[in-house]
Amino acid sequence: MTLTVPKAGVVAGRSATPTISQPDIGGAVAGLGDTMMKVGTEIAREQRQRQYSEARIEMMKGLNDLRLEFDQVGDPDVIDREFPARAKELKAQIVGKLDPHIQEDASLLFDELEVPHSAAIGRQAIGLRRSVSMAQLARTTQTTVETAGTADPATQATYVDMLDEHLNDLVANGTITPEDAQLRRQKAMAEMRTTRATKLLSTDPQALIDGIDQGEFSGMDPSQMQGYRARASAQLAADAKAAQVEADRAQKEALSQATSFLKDGATVFGKGRAWTGADQADQLLKDPLVAATPEAREYIGAQKLFELMPEFSKLPIAEKEKALAEQRKKPISEGFEADVAEAMQKSVDADRKGFADDRFAYAAKIGLNPAPPLPDPTTASAEELSAAITKRAQYSASLTQMGYVNDFKLFSPEEAAVWKEKAGLDAPPAARAKLAMSLAGSLGNDTWRVTKEIGAGPVFGYVGGLLAHGGTESLAREIFSGQRALKDKDVQMPPVAERRQTFFKDLTGLFDDGTRAGSRDETKVRNEVLDAADALYAYRGRGDPNAMDGTVSESDYLQAVHEVMGGSGEYDSSSARGGIQEIRGHVTILPPTVSGGDVEGAIAWVHNAARTNFNEKLWRKISINGALPQVGGESLSAPGNQATWNNTYLRAVGGSTFNLMVHNPATGREEYVYGDDGKPYTFDIKPLLTETEGLR
Numbered sequence: 001m002t003l004t005v006p007k008a009g010v011v012a013g014r015s016a017t018p019t020i021s022q023p024d025i026g027g028a029v030a031g032l033g034d035t036m037m038k039v040g041t042e043i044a045r046e047q048r049q050r051q052y053s054e055a056r057i058e059m060m061k062g063l064n065d066l067r068l069e070f071d072q073v074g075d076p077d078v079i080d081r082e083f084p085a086r087a088k089e090l091k092a093q094i095v096g097k098l099d100p101h102i103q104e105d106a107s108l109l110f111d112e113l114e115v116p117h118s119a120a121i122g123r124q125a126i127g128l129r130r131s132v133s134m135a136q137l138a139r140t141t142q143t144t145v146e147t148a149g150t151a152d153p154a155t156q157a158t159y160v161d162m163l164d165e166h167l168n169d170l171v172a173n174g175t176i177t178p179e180d181a182q183l184r185r186q187k188a189m190a191e192m193r194t195t196r197a198t199k200l201l202s203t204d205p206q207a208l209i210d211g212i213d214q215g216e217f218s219g220m221d222p223s224q225m226q227g228y229r230a231r232a233s234a235q236l237a238a239d240a241k242a243a244q245v246e247a248d249r250a251q252k253e254a255l256s257q258a259t260s261f262l263k264d265g266a267t268v269f270g271k272g273r274a275w276t277g278a279d280q281a282d283q284l285l286k287d288p289l290v291a292a293t294p295e296a297r298e299y300i301g302a303q304k305l306f307e308l309m310p311e312f313s314k315l316p317i318a319e320k321e322k323a324l325a326e327q328r329k330k331p332i333s334e335g336f337e338a339d340v341a342e343a344m345q346k347s348v349d350a351d352r353k354g355f356a357d358d359r360f361a362y363a364a365k366i367g368l369n370p371a372p373p374l375p376d377p378t379t380a381s382a383e384e385l386s387a388a389i390t391k392r393a394q395y396s397a398s399l400t401q402m403g404y405v406n407d408f409k410l411f412s413p414e415e416a417a418v419w420k421e422k423a424g425l426d427a428p429p430a431a432r433a434k435l436a437m438s439l440a441g442s443l444g445n446d447t448w449r450v451t452k453e454i455g456a457g458p459v460f461g462y463v464g465g466l467l468a469h470g471g472t473e474s475l476a477r478e479i480f481s482g483q484r485a486l487k488d489k490d491v492q493m494p495p496v497a498e499r500r501q502t503f504f505k506d507l508t509g510l511f512d513d514g515t516r517a518g519s520r521d522e523t524k525v526r527n528e529v530l531d532a533a534d535a536l537y538a539y540r541g542r543g544d545p546n547a548m549d550g551t552v553s554e555s556d557y558l559q560a561v562h563e564v565m566g567g568s569g570e571y572d573s574s575s576a577r578g579g580i581q582e583i584r585g586h587v588t589i590l591p592p593t594v595s596g597g598d599v600e601g602a603i604a605w606v607h608n609a610a611r612t613n614f615n616e617k618l619w620r621k622i623s624i625n626g627a628l629p630q631v632g633g634e635s636l637s638a639p640g641n642q643a644t645w646n647n648t649y650l651r652a653v654g655g656s657t658f659n660l661m662v663h664n665p666a667t668g669r670e671e672y673v674y675g676d677d678g679k680p681y682t683f684d685i686k687p688l689l690t691e692t693e694g695l696r
Contacts, residue, residue: 047099048099048101048102051098051099051102052098052102052105052106052109055094055095055098055102055106055109056106056109056113058094059090059091059094059106059109059110059113060113062090062093062094063087063090063113063114063117064117066083066086066087066090066117067117067120067121070082070083070086070121070124071124074128075128076124076128076129076132079121079124079128083118083121084118087114087117087118091107091110091111091114094106094110095107095110129175130175133170133173133175134175134176136166137166137167137170137184140162140163140166141163141184141188141191143159144156144159144160144162144163144188144192145188145191145192145195146195147159147192150199156192160189160192163185163188164185167181167184167185168181189219190219190220193217193219193220194220194224196211196216196217197211197217197220197228200232201228201231201232201235202235205231205232205233205235205236205239206232206236208228208229208232209229209232209233209236212225212228212229251289255289255290255293258284258287258290258293259290259293259295259296260295261277261280261281261284262281262284262285262290262293262295262296262298262299263295263298263299264277265277265278265281265299265302265303266295266298266299266301266302266303266343267302269299269302269303269305269306270302270313270343270346270347270350271313271365271366271367272306272310272311272312272313272314272366272367273367274306275303278303281299281303285299285300297339297342298339298342298343298346300336300339301336301338301339301340301341301342301343301346302343304336304339304340304343305340305343305344305347308340309323312344312347313347313366313367314366314367314368316402316403316404317348317351317352317355317403317404318403319403320344320347320348320351321348323344324341324344324345324348327340327341327344328341351366351404354366355399355404355405357413358412358413359396359399359404359405359409359412360395360396360412361412363399363404368404369395371392371395371396371412372388372391372392372395373388374388374389374392374411374415375388377418377419377422377435377438378422378431382434382437382438382441385434385435385438385442386437386438386441386442387442389410389438389439389442389443390442392410393408393410393442393443393446396408396409396410408446408449409453410443410450410453411450411453411454416453416454416455419435419454419456420454420455420456422435423435423436423451423454423456423460424456424457425457425483425484425487429477429480429481429483429484430477432460432476432480433463433473433476433477433480434473436451436460436463436464436467436476436480437467437473437476439451439464440464440465440466440467440468440471441467441468443464443468444468445465445468447461447464447465447467447468448461448462448464448465450464451464458524458527458528458531459479459483459528459531459532459535460480461528462525462528462529462531462532462564463476463479463480463532466532466564466565466566469566469591469592470566470578470592470593471566471592475536475563475564478536478539478540479532479535479536479539479564480535481535481539482534482535482536482537482538482539482540482542483535483538485535485538485539485542486534486535486538490542491538491541491542493534493537493538494551494552498551498552499530499534499537499552499557500530501552502552502554502557502558503530503533503557503558503561507558507561507580507587509586509587509651509670510526510580510587510588510589511523511525511526511529512651529561529564529565530561532564533557533560533561533564534560536560536563536564537556537557537560540556540560541553541556555571558571558572558580559571561579561580562576562579562580563579565578565579565580565589566578566579566589566591566592567579567580567581567590567592568592568593574595574597576595576596577590577592577593577594577595578590578591578592578593578594579592581595581596582596583596583599583600583603583649583650584600584603584648584649584650585649586649586650586651586661588649588650588651588652588658589652590652590685591655591656591685594656594685594689598689599650599685599688599689601692602685602688602689602692603650603688605692605695606618606619606622606637606688606692607636607637607645609637616628616635616637618691618692619635619636619637619683621687621691622683622684622685622687622688622691623675623681623682623683624657624682624683624684625675625677625679625682626677627675627676627677627679627681628675628676629660629673629674629675629681630673630674630675630676631644631662631673636648636660636673644662644673647662647663647664647665648660648661648662648673649661649662649663653682656684656685656686657682657683657684657685658682658683658684658685659672659673659680659681659682660672660673660680660681660683661673
């Protein structure tokens with residue numbers, strides 16, 4: 001059961017008695033004021049509490065940031081100088097903006113929070129100071145040790161004192177202990193001795209040995225000391241050997257320079273020129289080692305030869321050999337005669353090799369006038385080439401005539417290679433014809449020598465000779481074009497045997513084979529003629545099926561032979577001139593423009609003027625030896641030799657000269673008609689035609 005106690009405005013008792021009271025307005029107002037004051041005070045207190053809490057957080061963060069910043073500083077003096085100031089500045093910044101009522105408490109709080117940070121930073125500064133001190137000690141020790149290898153004793157002593165002073169300071173400020181200082185001092189002194197010994201071992205091994213003997217390294221371990229002594233002794237021996245090797249090398253170098261210098265001098269004297277280094281060479285020759293070298297003997301020989309015969313270097317080989325023979329006969333009285341002879345022999349040998357290798361370059365090298373240049377055979381005109389070739393040929397001939405060389409050459413090796421290419425089968429026919437014409441126009445009958453020199457081939461050489469004897473450039477182009485067509489197999493020629501059969505059938509006896517007594521072998525010339533005729537036949541028959549059907553057109557082939565032998569007009573007709581024509585029933589070779597009928601008529605007239613003095617005089621006048629042709633001791637024109645005359649014909653010798661030949665029916669052999677001088681009768685058809693003109 002519960003008891004409900006009424007709380008209304010009644011008085012407790014038996015029954016509820018209502019109490020009626022009057023309101024207390026003054027008291028109520030006073031209570032309200034107290035309440036408002038209490039509320040205001042509480043609000044202010046809460047605000048200061050929040051401000052204090054925020055300030056504490058800011059202090060903690062600021063001090064932590066400041067601590068982190070100074071953790072990165074490596075200079076203890078900076079830490080000691082700046083951390084307290086920065087902390088004080090931070091404190092003033094935070095506390096100064098707080099409510100005055102809490103500033104004192106906040107200041108105390110900051111001091112309290114700062115203590116662990118200051119302690120840690122202080123320890124950091126102390127550690128840094130120790131680290132710096134130890135680093136300075138390490139540098140001082142290193143410097144002191146390093147000076148042991150290079151410094152003099154006084155300087156070393158100064159550095160040792162500085163090290164001792166540093167160690168004492170560290171002991172005094174508690175950085176290291178006295179025992180540690182002593183150990184460090186002993187280690188440094190040992191390192192100094194080792195450093196000095198190592199340095200002296202490499203720079204002055206003898207000083208190291210002397211230092212060991214004088215007690216400078218007494219603090220070193222005895223076995224280590226003996227090791228250094230042994231290595232120093234070995235180094236001294238090695239240095240002595242190296243010094244000797246270097247001395248030998250330097251001597252050889254000096255000797256090599258001296259001999260090279262003398263060789264240069266010998267070369268200058270060998271060219272027939274004075275040498276400005278002669279005085280220096282004389283000083284070098286005072287050294288017995290230099291004077292004993294082959295180069296010294298060579299120099300002396302060249303110098304004396306220049307003094308005796310300054311023109312010797314430019315003399316032809318034959319004259320040099322003559323002077324050499326005379327020199328070898330001289331008695332050795334001055335001591336240099338043999339050297340002079342050796343210098344002469346060397347000059348002769350050099351000439352032989354130099355002129356053989358490149359006569360034109362060597363001629364200029366020994367001081368002769370340089371050879372006239374040759375233009376580019378591709379770009380120069382035929383006239384320019386001919387003019388240049390003429391000058392070069394004259395120069396080359398002068399070398400032969402003077403005795404510098406014994407043969408004729410037109411080109412240097414490099415030039416010959418260029419001309420060989422330009423005159424080769426792969427070159428354009430027109431360009432080859434231009435070169436052949438240029439050579440023939442300048443060299444005439446010597447063209448074949450030059451074509452052989454450049455390896456241009458027998459046909460090129462033959463065409464050059466043909467041009468030299470009046471052949472045309474157009475004919476040369478045709479032959480070269482045919483030659484190229486044959487090379488490239490652009491034409492189908494009849495078999496060689498068939499072509500040769502045509503030649504030998506109609507032109508038998510045109511060329512000698514050298515089997516007859518007194519005759520010469522003309523096989524080489526015959527083959528060149530046939531090769532040239534093949535090329536011309538191929539050129540003219542190209543594109544003609546009838547000409548290239550595998551059979552030879554005899555008339556066309558003989559026409560080609562006629563033309564490549566300098567003929568013009570139609571072969572085997574009255575229009576033929578030069579080339580091959582039939583005279584007295586035999587084919588022979590005639591000079592250009594000459595008619596076979598004219599020659600035959602002239603010879604017949606001479607014979608028909610029988611038994612007259614004029615007749616005999618004319619035979620002698622046209623003979624190259626002034627001889628009279630005879631048979632059986634009588635003139636060929638004598639009545640008793642008519643049968644012989646009927647079998648007489650002409651064989652070309654060369655140019656406009658001919659032999660009289662006779663066919664011996666009894667033996668079937670071809671024989672010479674001899675002159676009264678006992679030699680085969682040889683005559684010139686030019687005076688024959690001239691003397692008989694108007695008479696025949």
